[in-house]
Amino acid sequence: MKHKTFFWFFAPTGLAMLFFIAFPLISIVQQSFFVPHEAVLVELENCGPFGCTISTAVDQDATAEIRDAAPWGRFAGFDIYTDRGHLATAELAEAWAETDSLGAFFGEVFDLPFYRALAFTLTYTFVCTPLLIIFGFIIAVSVNSMHRLFKGLVIFFSLLPMIVTPLIGSLILFWMVDSRGVLGTAIQALANDPDLSLKASTPLTWIMLIVYGVWSSAPFAFVVFYAGLQTVPSDTIEAAQIDGASRWQQNRHVVIPHLMPLVTFVALIQLMDNFRVLEPIIGFNASAHATSLSWIILNDLGGETQQLSAAATTSVLTIIGVAILLSPVLVRTWRDFNGKA
Numbered sequence: 001m002k003h004k005t006f007f008w009f010f011a012p013t014g015l016a017m018l019f020f021i022a023f024p025l026i027s028i029v030q031q032s033f034f035v036p037h038e039a040v041l042v043e044l045e046n047c048g049p050f051g052c053t054i055s056t057a058v059d060q061d062a063t064a065e066i067r068d069a070a071p072w073g074r075f076a077g078f079d080i081y082t083d084r085g086h087l088a089t090a091e092l093a094e095a096w097a098e099t100d101s102l103g104a105f106f107g108e109v110f111d112l113p114f115y116r117a118l119a120f121t122l123t124y125t126f127v128c129t130p131l132l133i134i135f136g137f138i139i140a141v142s143v144n145s146m147h148r149l150f151k152g153l154v155i156f157f158s159l160l161p162m163i164v165t166p167l168i169g170s171l172i173l174f175w176m177v178d179s180r181g182v183l184g185t186a187i188q189a190l191a192n193d194p195d196l197s198l199k200a201s202t203p204l205t206w207i208m209l210i211v212y213g214v215w216s217s218a219p220f221a222f223v224v225f226y227a228g229l230q231t232v233p234s235d236t237i238e239a240a241q242i243d244g245a246s247r248w249q250q251n252r253h254v255v256i257p258h259l260m261p262l263v264t265f266v267a268l269i270q271l272m273d274n275f276r277v278l279e280p281i282i283g284f285n286a287s288a289h290a291t292s293l294s295w296i297i298l299n300d301l302g303g304e305t306q307q308l309s310a311a312a313t314t315s316v317l318t319i320i321g322v323a324i325l326l327s328p329v330l331v332r333t334w335r336d337f338n339g340k341a
Contacts, residue, residue, distance in 0.1 A: 028315050028316060031072065031073075031312040032080060032313040032316050033075060033078075034073035034074060035079075035309050036073050038074070039058045040062035040063045042062075044057055073309065084112065085113055086114050086314065088114065095109065113291070117293050120290045121292045123210075124209065124274055124292070125271060125277075125325070128210055128213040128217065128270070128274050129271055129274055131210075133221050133263060133266055133267065135214060136220070136221020137256075139218065141229070141251065143226060144229045155226075158222055159219050159222075160219075166283070169215075170216075170280045173208075174284045177208060179196075184197070184198065199289075205286050205289040206290055209277075209280045209284060209290055213274065213280060220270075224266055225262060225266075228258070229259070231258075232258050237254060271326060272326065275293075276322075278294040281295050282295075293314055293318045296314050297311045297318070
C-alpha cells in the first residue's frame with residue numbers, strides 16, 4: 001500500500017484516537033497536579049438588639065475570581081500522588097520504622113485505601129486471566145470434538161455469559177449466593193453452617209468475585225480459541241495420530257503451539273479488562289470487602305464534593321499499572337514479530 005493511500009486510510013482513526021484518547025489523557029495527567037482553590041473566607045459582623053456577633057462566610061465573588069484566573073486549580077506537584085489516599089509515602093515510611101516484622105508492615109500497608117484496592121485488583125487480574133484462558137481452551141477443544149448435532153446447542157449455552165449484561169449477571173449471582181438463595185443455601189448445607197454468609201467474609205467475597213470474573217470472561221477466550229482451532233493443519237494432526245500421539249500430546253505439541261499468538265492476544269485483552277474491574281464490585285455490593293482502582297476513581301467522582309484531582313491521580317496510576325502489566329506480553333510479541341520478519 002502506498003504511503004499516501006495508507007495516510008488517508010488511517011487518518012479518520014488517527015483523528016478519533018487523538019481527540020478521544022490522547023487529549024483526554026493529557027487533560028487527566030495535568031489535572032492530577034492541581035488541587036481545588038481554597039475558598040476565600042470573610043468575617044461578617046451581625047449586630048442585633050442583643051449585641052454583635054462575628055460569623056465566617058465564603059466570599060463568592062473573590063472565590064469565583066480566583067477560579068476564573070486559574071481554572072485548573074492550585075498547583076500541587078506530586079503532593080496528591082504521595083498523600084494518604086494514594087501512594088502514602090509518609091505513612092509507609094512511618095510503618096516501616098515502627099513495625100518489627102514484614103507481616104505487621106504489610107498489615108499496616110493494606111489498611112491504606114490505595115494499597116488495599118491494588119491488592120484486590122492484582123489478585124483478581126492474576127487469578128482470573130490464566131483461569132479464563134485455561135477454561136476457554138478446554139471448552140473450545142471440547143466443542144470442536146463434539147458431533148455437529150450438539151455443537152450449536154453447546155455453543156449457545158457457552159456464550160450466555162457474553163450475552164448477559166455484566167451488571168445484570170453479577171446481580172443475578174448476587175441474589176443466588178444470598179443466604180436465602182439457591183447457591184447460598186447449598187453452600188450452608190455443604191459446610192454444615194447455617195450462619196455462613198459469602199457476603200460477610202472477605203476471603204469468600206474475593207473468591208465469589210473471581211469466580212464471576214472467570215465465568216463472565218471465559219466465553220471470549222472460547223470464541224477466539226474455537227476460531228483458531230479451525231485453522232490447525234489437519235495434516236499435522238493426522239501425522240501425530242499415525243505416530244501414536246495421544247489426545248493430550250496432540251494438544252500439547254501441535255494445537256497449543258499453533259494457538260500461542262491467540263493466547264497472547266487473549267492475555268493482552270483480559271489483562272487490561274481485569275485490571276479495571278468495577279462492575280462485579282458494584283453488582284455484588286462488595287465494596288466493604290473488596291475495592292479496586294476503578295472503584296476508587298468512581299468513588300472520588302461521586303457524591304456532592306467531586307474530588308477531580310484525586311480521581312485523575314488514581315487514573316494516572318492505573319494507566320501506569322496497565323503499562324507495567326502489558327510490557328512483558330508486548331515485549332514477547334515484538335520479539336516474535338522480529339523473529340518471523
